[in-house]
Amino acid sequence: MTETTDHLVDVDGVQVDTRHWIGGERVASASTFTDISPIDEQPIAEVAAGTSAEVDAAVAAARAAFPAWAALPVAERSAILRRVAEGIEARVEDLSRVETRDNGSLIRSHRRGVMPRVAMNFRAFADFAEHQLGHPDMEVPGRGHRERVTYDPAGVVAIITPWNAPLMLATWRIGPAMAAGNTIVVKPPEWAPLTASLLADIMHEAGVPAGVFNVVQGTGAEAGAPLTAHPGINRLAFTGSVPTAGVIAKAAATNIVPLSYELGGKSPLLVFEDADLDLAVEIAVEQFDNAGQVCLKAARMYVHSSLAEEFTRRVVEGAAKLTQGDPRDESTDVSALISRRHFEQISGFVERALADGAEPLLGGGPNEELGGLYFRPTILVGAKKDSEIMTEEVFGPVVTISTFDTEDEAVTLANDTPFGLAATIVTGDRDRAERVSAALDAGTVWVNCFFVRDLNAPFGGNGKSGIGREGGIWSFDFYTDIKNSVFSPTGWADAGTGEGGGTDG
Template identity: 50%
Template sequence: MSQETLSIAGFNVSPHHYIGGQRVASGELFDLHCPIDQSLLGRISEGTPAHVDAAILAAQAAYPAWSALTAAERKPYLDRFAAEIGKRADAFCQLESNDAGILLSRMKHGVIPRAMLNITWFAEHALSLQDRPLETEQATHIVRHDPAGVVVIITPWNSPLMLATWKLGPALAAGNTVIIKPPEWAPLTSSLLADCAHAAGLPAGVLNIVQGSGAGTGARLVSDPRLARISFTGSVPTAKWIAQAAGANLVPCSLELGGKSPFIVLEDADIDNAAATGALMYRNAGQVCLAGTRFLVHSDIRDHFVAAMRAYVEKLNIGDPRDIAVEIGPIIHPRQVERVKGFVERALADGAELLWGGKPHPFGAQYFEPTMLTNLRQDSEIVQNEVFGPVLTLQTFDSDAQAIAMANGTDYGLGGVCYGETAHATAIAEQVRTGFIWVNSFGIRDLAAPFGGIKRSGIGREGGDWSFEFFCDVKDVVLPKKPFRASFSHR
């Protein structure tokens, strides 16, 4: 049996599951290492079939009472939940920096405020969804958003806290009970979320955390017919398996699967601004699904842009993410480091030209230099497939039509960036086939707006009403405006 708590950077966190309001240990354990220096952070409880069954039973048992509450009655619980996250802000920051390598600066100024907002915003928005009337000539339609049941949320390792709360907020606000399967490589902040839920007084079984591998714990969860919904963020191969398993039970899935997003720089762009934004694509060591990783630059400004972006990249501070001044930290796991290296090596062997970077960084074993490759064919592996590391590609174009064709020339369609004179860039952006695209900007997000991709980048949308459309059973209660009498006449 592992220890009851782990102590990391002066903060305690449980390595065990959270099921039915209680910590539950497992005899099966897995090691958790720090990506910064590969030190052992602790041994984590692995979810067995018994743990999965217990979590589903606990969520089922809690569902009748939780779902029977109105959105207004659930809201105080969720507001307290968000407040508990705020009280533990320092612990969340240190835990996620240590187990996922996330920048401490990003945690403090971006992730913690967003995680709290993910809970409170959806709790508030749920109030506006109650019994929406829709008037037609024949009837009044009362459109209800009813809770669906037991929801499984599977989160990735590149932003565990933010993405867990992004799904958890609307799932709980809608009246569902939830089981989170956190990433095996970064489970600690999900465990701390359980403490927040407990302190906030969420009834036992409303939120459950079952840790473990995707192939073990995750597979057992998603194949269970007792589920009402599965929400997953991660890789395409895993999503295909989840969809197949869920399909056998007709369980609806929401799948956010990353991308290979274009970063288009038109000939009339503000080159310096575009270059500065381009350097941001290396944040989180390039482990950001919505980053623009394929730079498509007009040939007339190519040299100017490359020089400007190189200057910004050379200023990036690489090192320990727990240092508030650091801008690029480690890659999450040795397997991911090998994946990134393999992409670069194969591209160079295939004739790619290295503009900068291209090799491991001396700071540590899981660090890789910010890299830019060019002289690439549109059908080359590194242009077509997601690397998920600090590796970008640069291609040039000579016309708008060529830029659009190249932007749309992959099987992905999550996001994009387009820099240029506003009307020109907007016209291009409207023809790029993605779920969203930023014009002369990057990273602007609003919880009321839809988020999600097309093609291999996913199925479904999250945010605003779209989250509730997924996490709810939408019902139409029809009230006729005139007395109705049954008629058996044939037409």
């Protein structure tokens, strides 16, 4: 860690301010917390540790900025958000370097896909808002009456973001919330807080008015808890674990604040006997991306018994070829786990699975050559279907492979989980693809593909995987109060002139 000035640190050549961003200004705290890189377990920075005082200030700033931002014509808000997108595109390299250092994710993924998608989170919702919200006369003919449906901004939106993809998962909520006319208070993850600070700089440079976007750094207990319970927020979006979601729900319930939750997953991959085996193996090996720290990952792989031997052999061979190491190297495929605590949790899952009869065909423990937080890509077979490794979200580079004999059995196994975030099917039979996708309990089903979604499509999970859907109009449904204004054809001073009243729209 190299301090250059007070509150400013150099992160792999990028200057990052470690203070909060509240009301258009940098704000320090009396105390700090240490941000540690998973790459080498070395401290990166001392970051402002917010408390209820900073949360109060941020919510107050957001509430003060709300009327003017909400009243701004949609086209003008959208123009500002497009400038934010341009600012992100201009700083893809800076954002990539900081996020890679902060959470250990692959820099090549950030450069080629993640950061361009972050920009798209603003540009796409700016376009959508102009199309959907910029035309208030969405009229529905009634019984001689005229009904107008409008989307009014809800107010102040609190967004609590996760550490595995902090900027991307924050902005796909920030984008639509701001486009709809809301103001924002973001609480970044304490394990990867720094790109939120860079986003504040980009917002300011793009002309976002003071108070519209605010960042409160800090821990969940000291900053997150007072934010979720704050009476001044109108919407709450959270991505994270099921236990934390339960705590947040209780806090938000006091103020009757609507929630949007994207939580955990235990997603299945179903490989049928008529599958393109090359494609199935490619999708299976892809599950080790971001060291398996992906909520959508297909951690449970079910393959038809006729293909099981070849599929398993090829997946093991493919995963064994993955390069593990420093994520700042473009050749690295698998990096480190986020923290020492998380590393110990993953180790515990695997140790208990092996003790319970599972067999490791690959990995099964730490990468001794690299040390630190590097856990080897691990493939287990023989796990009991009701064992912990098959029912709990591991959130690491660990997958299981099991077999099935019939389509009905495959569906039953896939749905045997309290989670319902996603599922993937590989089959050459169109009719089967239709039947199985309809039968699966999941918010997203991929057929012969993986990790593909247009921002206009809905996203969310069933069961313990979350509450609600976001994306396209579903985002605006959540971040706005939908109003229906009913106009009578009678009682107008100018009745009969054809102005101001009328009958059917």
